[in-house]
Amino acid sequence: MRQRSLIAITAALAAGALTLTACGSRDDDGGSDSGSGGTTVVIGVDAPLTGDLSALGLGIKNSVDLAAKTANKEKYVEGITFKIEALDDQGQASVGQQNATKLVANDDVLGVVGPLNSSVGESMQKVFDTAKLVEVSPANTNPALTQGVKWQTEKVRPYKSYFRTATTDAIQGPFAAQYVFNDAKKKKVFVIDDKKTYGAGLAATFTDEFKKLGGQVVGTEHINPDSKDFNAVATKVKNSGADVVYYGGEYPQAGPLSKQIKEAGAKIPLVGGDGIYSADFIKLAGAAGTGDLATSVGSPVEELPSAKEFVANYKAGGYKEDFEAYGGYSYDSAWAIIEAVKKVVEGNDGKLPDDARAKVVDAMQDVSFDGVTGKVSFDEFGDATNKQLTVYSVKDGDWTTVKSGTFTG
Amino acid sequence: MNELPQQLVNGLLLGSMYGLIAIGYTMVYGIVQLINFAHGEIFMVGAFGALTVHMYLLPDGTSIWVSLPLMLLGAMIVSVLVAIGAERFAYRPLRGAPRLAPLITAIGLSLALQQAIWAFYPNAKSKLAFPQIEGGPFSFAGATVQTGDIFLLIAAPASMAFLAYFVMRTRTGRGMQATAQDPDTAKLMGVNTDRIIVVAFALGAVFAAIGGVASGLKYGQIDFKMGFILGLKAFTAAVLGGIGNIYGAMIGGVVLGVAETLATAYISDIPGLDQFGSQSWADVWAFILLILVLLFRPQGLLGERVADRA
Numbered sequence: 001m002r003q004r005s006l007i008a009i010t011a012a013l014a015a016g017a018l019t020l021t022a023c024g025s026r027d028d029d030g031g032s033d034s035g036s037g038g039t040t041v042v043i044g045v046d047a048p049l050t051g052d053l054s055a056l057g058l059g060i061k062n063s064v065d066l067a068a069k070t071a072n073k074e075k076y077v078e079g080i081t082f083k084i085e086a087l088d089d090q091g092q093a094s095v096g097q098q099n100a101t102k103l104v105a106n107d108d109v110l111g112v113v114g115p116l117n118s119s120v121g122e123s124m125q126k127v128f129d130t131a132k133l134v135e136v137s138p139a140n141t142n143p144a145l146t147q148g149v150k151w152q153t154e155k156v157r158p159y160k161s162y163f164r165t166a167t168t169d170a171i172q173g174p175f176a177a178q179y180v181f182n183d184a185k186k187k188k189v190f191v192i193d194d195k196k197t198y199g200a201g202l203a204a205t206f207t208d209e210f211k212k213l214g215g216q217v218v219g220t221e222h223i224n225p226d227s228k229d230f231n232a233v234a235t236k237v238k239n240s241g242a243d244v245v246y247y248g249g250e251y252p253q254a255g256p257l258s259k260q261i262k263e264a265g266a267k268i269p270l271v272g273g274d275g276i277y278s279a280d281f282i283k284l285a286g287a288a289g290t291g292d293l294a295t296s297v298g299s300p301v302e303e304l305p306s307a308k309e310f311v312a313n314y315k316a317g318g319y320k321e322d323f324e325a326y327g328g329y330s331y332d333s334a335w336a337i338i339e340a341v342k343k344v345v346e347g348n349d350g351k352l353p354d355d356a357r358a359k360v361v362d363a364m365q366d367v368s369f370d371g372v373t374g375k376v377s378f379d380e381f382g383d384a385t386n387k388q389l390t391v392y393s394v395k396d397g398d399w400t401t402v403k404s405g406t407f408t409g
Numbered sequence: 410m411n412e413l414p415q416q417l418v419n420g421l422l423l424g425s426m427y428g429l430i431a432i433g434y435t436m437v438y439g440i441v442q443l444i445n446f447a448h449g450e451i452f453m454v455g456a457f458g459a460l461t462v463h464m465y466l467l468p469d470g471t472s473i474w475v476s477l478p479l480m481l482l483g484a485m486i487v488s489v490l491v492a493i494g495a496e497r498f499a500y501r502p503l504r505g506a507p508r509l510a511p512l513i514t515a516i517g518l519s520l521a522l523q524q525a526i527w528a529f530y531p532n533a534k535s536k537l538a539f540p541q542i543e544g545g546p547f548s549f550a551g552a553t554v555q556t557g558d559i560f561l562l563i564a565a566p567a568s569m570a571f572l573a574y575f576v577m578r579t580r581t582g583r584g585m586q587a588t589a590q591d592p593d594t595a596k597l598m599g600v601n602t603d604r605i606i607v608v609a610f611a612l613g614a615v616f617a618a619i620g621g622v623a624s625g626l627k628y629g630q631i632d633f634k635m636g637f638i639l640g641l642k643a644f645t646a647a648v649l650g651g652i653g654n655i656y657g658a659m660i661g662g663v664v665l666g667v668a669e670t671l672a673t674a675y676i677s678d679i680p681g682l683d684q685f686g687s688q689s690w691a692d693v694w695a696f697i698l699l700i701l702v703l704l705f706r707p708q709g710l711l712g713e714r715v716a717d718r719a
Contacts, residue, residue, distance in 0.1 A: 050527070050534045052632075195689055221673075222687035226638050228628050231419040232673035233688050239412045252536065256628060263546060263555050264415070283538060284630055 038079040039352055043068055043337055044103040046096060046114035046124070049088035052252035055280045056116055059324030060138060061086045064113045066310075066317050067334035077342040079350055084334075085109065089120050096120035100127035109133065110360050111337030113330055118142035119197040121162075129159040132358040136163045136336055138329035141274065141297070142201045143170040146381040155381065161361045163382040165329045165336070165373065167297035167389060169198070172273055173205025173248075175389045175407040176295045180244055180271055181213045183391075183403065184293075190219045190242035192233065192257070194249035202273045203248030210246075218242045223253060230257045234264035243268050250275035255284025262288035269293055277325045282394055289394045293402070296325055298373040298388050300401050304328075310372040332371035340364045414551040416674045417667060422558050422627070424666025425565035429620035430643035431650065431658035432572065433613025439589045439653035440609045441504070446515040447495055449640015450522035451488050451614050455621030456539070456631040457526060458487030463540050473542050477560075477622075480540075484618035491522070492614035496607055519637070526633040536632040539625030557626035564619050569659050572612070576655065581608055589653070649699050651712020660710055669695045 045064045047057035061084075068082040085106065089096040096115055103109045104127060111134045115121050121140040128135045137145075146164065148156035180186050189210055193203035200222075207217060219240040221233050230253075237245055238261070245261060247254050247270055254276040261270065270292045277294040285292065310331055314323050323330075340363040344356060353359055368377040374386045387406055392399040430452050437445045462483035467476050499518050503511045526533050545556030554562065576582040587595040588605045596602050624639070625631050642665065650661025672694035677686025685693075702710060 052535060054535050220687075222689045224689040224692065227688065228630070228635075229419075229423050230688065231423070232416060232670040232691070235412050235415045235419060236674060256630070259629065263553070265553055280535070284536065286541070286629060 038081055040081050040083055040108055041077075041110050041341055041352070042083045042085050042106060042108040043334055044106075044109045044112035044114075045084055045086040046089050046099045046103070046112060046120070047086070047116050048091040049086065051090045053091045053116060053250060055278055055321070056139070056324050056326060057088075057091075058321040059327045060114065060116060060330040062317070062319040062321060063138075063314070063323050063327040063330035064334040066314055066319075067331045067338065069317070070313065071335075071338045076338060077345055080341065080345060080352075082338065083108075089115055089117075091117050091120065093117075093119050093123035097123040097127060100124040104128065104131040104133055110341055110356055111136065111364075113138060113333045113337065115140070116326070117196070117198060118145060118201070121145050122197060125159045125162050129161045132161060132355075132361055134161050134163065134337065134340065134357070134361045134364050136333035136364070137166060138164070138326045138333045139166050139274070140164050140198075141166050141169045141172060142197050143168040143205075144197075144201070146383050157381045160382075163333075163336070163364055163378050165332045165371075165376060165384045165386075166274070166326075167384060167387055169202045169205050169273070171387055171407045172295055172297065172389060173202050173207075174209035175405070176246070176271060176273065176293075176391070177206050177209035177213060177215070178407075179293075179295070179391050179403060180246070181210060181215050184244070184269075186215075186244035186269075188216050188218045188240075188242045188244070190221070190237045190240050190245045191217055192221045192223060192237075192245060192247045192249075194225045194253055195222045196225065196249065198273075198275060199248035199250070201248070202275075203246065206246050206248070223249070223257070225249070225253050228253070228256050230260045231264065233257070234260040234266070237261050237268075238264045238266040242266070245270045247272045247276065251278045251281035251284065255281050255289070258285040258292055259288040271295075274325055277392060277399065279322060279324070279399075282397055282399070285394075290396075292394045294392050294399070295389055296392060298328065298386065298390065299404050300390055300392075303401065304372070304374065306370055306374065307372045328372035332373055332376045335369065335371055336364065336367050336376055339367045339369055343367075411551065412674065415553065416670050418552040418554060420667030420670030421663060422554075422561055422666070423670060424646075424663035425561050425659075426620055426624060426627070426639070426662070427643045427646040427665055428659035428662025429565055429568060429616045429623070430639060431647040431662045432568070432616045432655055434644050434647040435650070435652050435655055435658040436585075436609045436613050438647070439655075440585060440592075441500075441606055442508070443500060443511050444515065444644070445495075445500075445610075445613075446512070446640065446644075447518040447522060448613065448617060449636030449638075449643065450519050451492050451495075451636070452617040452621045452624075452639065452643075453631075453633065453636030454491050454522060454526065455484040455488035455614070455618030456625050456635065457530060457533070457621075457633075458618070459484040459622045459625060460537060460539060460631060461487075473540060476540070477542075481619065481622050484622050485615050488614040488618035488621070489611045492610045492617075493607055496610040501603075501606075519640075523633050523637070530633070533633050536630045539629055539631050541629055542626060555627070557629070560626050561623040564623055565659070568616050568619055569656075572616075572655055575612070581605070585609060645695070645699055649702055649709055651709025654709070654711045657709055657711035664710065665695055665698075668698050 047060040049057045087099040116139045118140045143151045193199040258270040274296040277296040340360045343363040344359040377385045390404040391402040393402045433448045459480035462480045542556045546553050584600045584605045646662040646665045647658045650657025669691040673688045673691045
């Protein structure tokens with residue numbers, strides 16, 4: 001009997017150890033080649049690399065890796081070799097904050113690209129700001145991150161080290177509302193959100209503009225992102241008589257939600273933000289997804305002339321995963337850090353100064369270059385000056401461009 | 410339009426799913442007084458077993474009517490093997506140990522199974538698509554039922570009927586009842602209690618596997634953590650119905666499912682409760698119901714057992 005329990009304990013320990021190794025090995029996933037001598041500068045990446053949102057997160061990681069490799073190949077900054085350190089936040093604010101602390105502790109890290117989720121961004125900002133480490137998010141769209149919680153009335157920039165290349169929900173929500181009301185001619189909307197920083201914020205800005213335009217909100221609902229049974233909500237949508245659904249949230253929930261709404265008998269499109277603009281949304285929604293709409297920041301990356309090179313290089317880079325919605329923005333975010341580092345190094349006789357982190361933050365404010373997604377520069381709040389948005393629609397199992405434009409308020 | 414029939418059907422379907430899994434909790438608890446927190450993961454590996462049969466063992470384009478029985482079989486085999494393995498290597502060595510030890514083991518096993526699927530099953534780091542039945546949906550009496558749900562509507566009552574027959578009429582079933590009443594006396598009367606316990610784990614796993622396939626068909630996707638929340642809900646359903654009572658598990662599941670659905674649908678219509686009515690509050694209402702039931706009937710809705718063991 002004693003021996004048996006020993007076997008059992010050993011087996012349990014072995015299983016536990018295996019899992020732990022699996023967890024550990026995914027973290028420190030460098031990727032770029034070092035070598036070629038000189039100083040190494042690490043660009044941190046924080047994104048969900050596993051779990052529901054990993055499709056978007058891996059696209060971010062790969063694009064940053066591509067930027068670092070390109071800079072190394074072109075010897076863009078003399079004497080500096082860029083490396084990336086990618087950490088997995090699993091889309092959770094608590095994990096993101098630990099990752100932020102970890103990146104701050106590594107002295108070679110001079111800038112961080114990420115995260116994907118606004119809620120994670122919220123938890124990381126202060127950690128980075130205290131360490132004067134620059135953070136550029138390719139995907140955070142919640143306005144409060146750059147303009148303070150009272151952004152509607154009085155804009156105050158909370159953290160000097162936080163920048164983003166993504167357009168905010170203050171623009172994205174109203175842009176979607178104008179498209180739905182004016183172009184798609186839908187007047188009765190059912191608004192659903194997932195209560196997270198991103199989803200609730202987006203739903204709120206959409207609702208405000210839609211009402212202002214004269215549309216009617218026939219129902220609101222908040223779903224539980226841990227659930228995947230939205231049938232009760234779908235039945236409510238059907239009986240509300242809405243002719244369109246707006247969903248503030250991300251594709252892991254939006255896919256099943258769209259499917260269940262259509263199955264309940266409401267053949268109306270679901271409209272969402274950049275959080276549902278992913279190939280995985282179509283996979284999860286199945287045939288029911290046809291006709292659904294999503295707004296995403298910027299012009300379609302594949303169609304911009306400046307992006308052709310990025311797409312070609314990404315393919316040549318041999319990455320297993322697609323670059324997804326934020327690939328171009330991630331590349332630009334990483335490149336902005338590279339530009340800032342270049343400026344700092346060149347202003348200091350080709351060497352990194354001792355207070356490189358603080359200098360990079362200052363340099364970032366004035367960065368300006370032609371990136372994958374257009375002109376990349378930041379306004380006084382750290383927001384992208386590029387306010388281009390695009391509406392996409394699901395057709396034949398793929399996202400197709402419907403309308404591109406700039407929101408003018 | 411009156412949405413009550415549809416919402417009741419939604420709740421019934423959700424509840425049947427809870428019930429199928431709750432049976433496993435309640436049977437194991439009834440016989441060995443162990444809350445098998447790894448049972449949600451038995452359900453999860455069942456769904457992955459079915460998907461493995463579909464993706465790797467059957468040729469592409471096999472009709473769902475051919476593959477469904479095979480997938481079900483695959484799910485059951487995987488679930489039962491994992492459950493029996495868990496019983497043999499994780500729980501049996503701890504049978505004489507204090508209650509906390511097997512409970513902690515169960516929680517650890519649950520994490521280990523989740524992470525094992527996460528780490529070793531191909532592409533399991535994100536959600537995987539599950540095959541769907543074409544056709545439908547079907548409408549009757551003001552409610553719509555999806556084709557994928559038909560399986561659950563048939564499987565849940567059928568499983569329940571089979572279990573009732575098994576426990577009441579077969580020799581092994583009576584052995585289970587005897588072991589549940591008093592394991593030591595049952596042993597003295599010639600019941601092989603070790604075998605009975607294995608049968609209880611295996612039967613629970615069979616129903617969990619059916620639930621896993623039903624979940625895949627219903628939602629069209631599976632992932633490595635699908636068993637965690639559902640397992641907690643099923644455990645709640647088992648407690649609500651009276652843990653240890655197999656009929657209580659199904660009743661508790663259906664009551665919980667219907668309560669969640671109706672809370673989502675109607676609470677927001679009550680003046681003043683507008684903001685507590687959304688789906689994100691449905692769990693809160695479900696647990697309020699659980700607390701109320703346990704306040705007035707601590708043994709659960711159908712439970713006969715009143716804390717007869719410390």
